[in-house]
Amino acid sequence: MINFKDVIKVNNLLNGTDEFETFQLLNEDGEVVHEDLLPELSDQELQLLMERMIYTRTIDQRCISLSRQGRLGFYAPVAGQEASMIGTQFVLEKDDWILPGYRDLPQMLFQGVPLSQLFLWSKGHHKGGQMPKGVNVTPPQIIIGAQIVQAAGVGLGLKKRKKKNVAMTYTGDGGTSQGDFYEGINFAGVFNAQTIFVVQNNQFAISTPFEKQTAAKSIAHKSVAAGIKGVRVDGMDILATYVVAREARERAIHLNGPTLIEAVTYRYGPHSTSGDDPTLYRNEQLEKEWDKKDPIKRFRLFLEKRALWTEEKENQIIEKAIEDVKEAIKQAESERKTTVSDLIENMYENPHLHGKD
DSSP: OOOHHHHHHHHHHHTTOOOOOEEOSBOTTSOBSOGGGOOOOOHHHHHHHHHHHHHHHHHHHHHHHHHHTTSSOOOOOOTTOHHHHHHHHTTOOTTSEEEOBTTOHHHHHHHTOOHHHHHHHHTTOTTTTOOOTTOOBOOOBOSTTHHHHHHHHHHHHHHHTTOSOOEEEEEEGGGGGSHHHHHHHHHHHHHTOSEEEEEEEOSEETTEEGGGTOSSSOSTTHHHHHTSEEEEEETTOHHHHHHHHHHHHHHHHTTSOOEEEEEEOOOSSOSOTTSOOGGGTOOHHHHHHHHTTOHHHHHHHHHHHTTOOOHHHHHHHHHHHHHHHHHHHHHHHHSOOOOHHHHHHHHOSSOOGGGOO
16 A cells, blocks of 8 residues: 555655755845855965956967867867856865866866876877976866766775865866766765766757756756765856865865866867857857856956955966967977877887888
8 A cells, every 4th residue: 555645755766856046145246145154265276366366367268269260179168167167276286186078178277287298198299298297287178978977996096095185177067968977976975985076067058058968957966876976156256166175175085075066157168179150059148148248257356355456467367368378389380290109109008010100
């Protein structure tokens, strides 16, 4: 005999009555909505966050131009996602690990990978994946979602070695549709790995909108099945992304479990410079709605109210970024071109005669 009350209880669970509220500290006007939750960052640290967002957006614009000129290879634009990228990376220490996807070059840069090295990677140079010694960053993963499984393993390794460090990995909303995503978060949950999974939900997997990728109410909900902490944050709010990432790092190093962070954000440009046209799957109204949430505009208002930011300072950062790009691309282009022999020697310990020029 079926108990009717039990049926109602099950239906309530299936209907997803538990909600993941989107955590926010700054609204679209740069006003603080939770004064008591503001992080204790110095004026210098607040300015540094802004400097990095301006620097990143300027470099992004230059990289798009370089890619169109044929001086760079594959490039995935990041404008709109600066807060989710920089706010989360800002909590990391030198001995923490980043396992990035192909859009996550800014986090790699601020973790210690030179800009010229990132350009070599974009150009497909055989030295592009040679990360500098002492910089705990893996080459950007091209296989969608594969870094999720790798990060779970790195996080477990840190735990077994009793390190007070974490592995932080990034993917987009499209990456959560991959089997590797589920395997990775499940493995991390089972073995209590010191891993932080950051999903930058920029609303589109290339041209597929989020609502057509999953029936789940949010990506954060997917943490429940893996038995790990799930958080949904305003990915256009750099202070909010910093706070949730800082809390996730503390949880991990104190063996309280991994965390899945869904950063709700938006990419202003195409998926990549390889050909997709965002006007075919996004309309002007949607663009205007997200432009109001722009992470740089929002944080600029916040800093200006505290007399911590000026137009002059912003222009200085832009000029520096432009000069840094010029120098970095010059360095990258000064490397000798990759040959077939280079590729073979990197693949085989003992290249055979057929592999010679």
